[in-house]
Amino acid sequence: MAVPGLDAYDVRRPAHPGTDYDIAVVVDAARRRWVVRAPVHPAAGAALEAEVELLDGLGRASEDGALPFAVPRPVGFAHLPEGGRAAVHAEIPGTALDVAELAPGPGLCAAIGRAIASVHELPTSVVENAGLPVYDAEAYRVRRQAEVDEAARTGKVPPTLLRRWEERLEDVALWRFRPTVVHGDLTNERILVHDGDVSGILHWGDASVADPADDLSWLLVAATPDAADSIMEAYQLRRTELIDPHLTDRALLAGELALARWLLYGVRTGNADVVDDAVSMLEDLDEHTRTPVDAELPTAPVAIASSYA
Template sequence: MARTPLALAALSTAAVPGLEAASVRTDSMPGDYDTAVVTSQDDQEWVVRAPRSTVAGAALEAEIELLESLKLYVDTGVLPFVVPQIAGFALLPEGGRAVVHRRIVGEWLDVEALAPGPGLAADLGRAIAAIHELPASVVEGCGLPGYTAAEYRDRRMSEVDEAAKTGRIPSTLLHRWEAALEDVSLWKFQPVVVHGDLAADQMLVDRGRVVAISGWSEAKVADPADDLAWLLVAAPVEAADSIMEAYLLRRTELSDPRLQDRALLVGELALARWLLHGVRHKLPEVVEDATAMLADLDEATREEG
């Protein structure tokens, strides 16, 4: 059962000494969490998040440890944006903890409105590059996973094989994906620290800059293309070029000539994962949505071809 806003407000006051809640409103964040924004008597805004399941609770604990590690890189300017800083915890009756942090001021990223040039698009490229420059020990020390390039390619192959068994992937599209996965040159990359779940609602922007990135529970050492794929697929083409140009300039000793090709492929494979999500959780509306998007992609790539 989902927790009510009032219950979440009570958790926030238990977690942060001196916090007196004046009002509360529900909020939505990715993942299996109950979330609310609490306004205190002194007009400060706080985000409270409580896991709904044991799996979400374990992910949240790993994220808490990672956020503490990232604080050093924020404070020293290595990361050009802030991350949530946990202000307190409240124990949950069923086990696990709710966490509270100050709400970071900014607006969610509007990907479709990105313009080319040295503004926000370029800053996005630099921000993602800064994540990818972090030492692998930052996430590995928190018990988060790490993969070799070969292991990650195998994961992608398994996803496509499972999705193919549904019979809902157009044959031409499936053959193209399989050929790309067999192309060894496409998968020669150095694994890096990746956020792993970047999306418009994970990035706060203000005055043409990325000011905060949240939602770190999927961080891992893996393919840098993962963090770029959604932007290259959703952003206007000219803005995507500015993102990649700034990203490449910010990276040091990068040797990955097929990075952009692989990122575009990863963006397409996200549709296979969306289809599998619907199949695994018996969500017919998701399955039909994914099927329609796969058909559209197949038609579009046929025309381009």
């Protein structure tokens, strides 16, 4: 048994299963709910093992009040016949954040801003001790440049969009930032909300020490401008660092570059549907960011795909 003494009473599956993990909710005889995550391929298994190490440090930060929300705390493991192991943790109360319902002001928007800022305020050692990636600002810029170069080689990114990205990646001033702990794949599905507050953040397998802008990009795209302003105000108030003047610029750029990574994911996996979807979104972005003189190009909202980086 993964959890000694657990008397399973019922097993339930999520309505929208993911592609990396087989997830089930087990209800025991005392009506307690447990989440079982089993990796479905070796890469997911390796990510889960790294995440388990990280969650130990994050859990202590939550207990100490450094994080104002809960994180999954594995309490047991079950070895899988095909190799690897599944992790079991108590279910965190809450439902996935509905960005469309975010209203500006001191309520949930502020709670989200504070929650993300608290992650970025953690000591980087919590990631380093788990053996997860650590980047300085220049190394991270070079990494993003390499992704753009690889996307360019597919021949599927509009030339004006490539030029736009290259100009921003070559702007050294834009990339002067202090790397922080980042979640790395933050979306509405990762954030749990309960009683009008952030109750938990899930799926930490892509965590690293990198650009804090990456954790904010999806919100700046998906939330209304007023809600995004409330989130950013609360975020900045929670941070102890001097204000990063280019944080929003990099966050919006990160949203665009997520489309390049979505394209690369489709190409690498041979998934024609993903490639077509990425190409369509890249063409839309190119159309929205063009000007007749192709001068300074404002960033336009686009859908953000998961990083797959």
